[in-house]
Amino acid sequence: MTFAPPTIRALAAYWVAQGGVNLGIVGDTAHQAQGTSYHLGKSQLAVGAYSARTARDKAGLTEAASALDLGRLGGSLLALRTFSLWFAKQCQANAPGTRDVREVIFALDGTHVVGWSREAGVNSAFISNYGDSSHLTHTHISFYRDSEFRAKVGLFQPYFKTAPVPATEAPMPALTTYIPGSVATIKATANIRTAPTLAAATVARVSTGEKAKVIGTVKGAIDPDGGSDQWFMWWELSHYLYTAKSNVTSVAAATTDCAPAVAAAVTAQKAADAQAQTAAVNAATAPLKQKIAAAKSALG
Numbered sequence: 001m002t003f004a005p006p007t008i009r010a011l012a013a014y015w016v017a018q019g020g021v022n023l024g025i026v027g028d029t030a031h032q033a034q035g036t037s038y039h040l041g042k043s044q045l046a047v048g049a050y051s052a053r054t055a056r057d058k059a060g061l062t063e064a065a066s067a068l069d070l071g072r073l074g075g076s077l078l079a080l081r082t083f084s085l086w087f088a089k090q091c092q093a094n095a096p097g098t099r100d101v102r103e104v105i106f107a108l109d110g111t112h113v114v115g116w117s118r119e120a121g122v123n124s125a126f127i128s129n130y131g132d133s134s135h136l137t138h139t140h141i142s143f144y145r146d147s148e149f150r151a152k153v154g155l156f157q158p159y160f161k162t163a164p165v166p167a168t169e170a171p172m173p174a175l176t177t178y179i180p181g182s183v184a185t186i187k188a189t190a191n192i193r194t195a196p197t198l199a200a201a202t203v204a205r206v207s208t209g210e211k212a213k214v215i216g217t218v219k220g221a222i223d224p225d226g227g228s229d230q231w232f233m234w235w236e237l238s239h240y241l242y243t244a245k246s247n248v249t250s251v252a253a254a255t256t257d258c259a260p261a262v263a264a265a266v267t268a269q270k271a272a273d274a275q276a277q278t279a280a281v282n283a284a285t286a287p288l289k290q291k292i293a294a295a296k297s298a299l300g
């Protein structure tokens, strides 16, 4: 039976510790029915399975699964895609440890699934439609089967320990508006950048109606699309991220609900006012009442 090897379990645990969702290592019944996946071990693979064809996969073939599925990071699909693009680029660049990565299947934006395959060449371009549409909401990483006993946590660590794009990251510009907690809806195919200029690196593209919790707007380069120099800015994954104002279709104010507290304060104040008023009237009329009482007794 297929089992999840400790090295991939440790990588999944690290992902979870960073706020990611672990969607699994060992293939489910659908994977088993096909019998081809890196999520399966030796005895569940069909003859000629693509995940057991390369020399490295044949050499390391055991009952261990050799893939990991990643879900949302910090509750966000955009954050998952940003991470996945970084990871796939690490593989393209042959970064330390990525020699063991066989393929990465992920979404470039809300509609395009692509894959990087080491078999296509380490620095090969991403391949369109490499996986099915389920990869719009999860990222698949498979490893050569001969890497079963090699540690893998180091593959993800650089992203979380240091900024993935520190060299190009500009210092934060002065805010022109400060609207913390407001939620900006970003239009389809908008680019998310590392600085408020079209020259800055793109970290992700969004699909329709995605939302970002913004800090405010800053003055950046003029966006030919909207003619404005204002950019929305927010903080995500240890970075300030920016998108041009023309990419934002609406902004909803921060949704801190203080209405009940305000209502309670108003009620309390009204009661205190009424009490004070009654006391003042009583104090003002007391001498008069005394005089009336005295007059009455004099007449009697």
Ligand SMILES: [Zn+2]
Residues within 6 Å of the ligand: 039, 067, 068, 069, 139, 140, 141
């Ligand atoms: Zn998978």
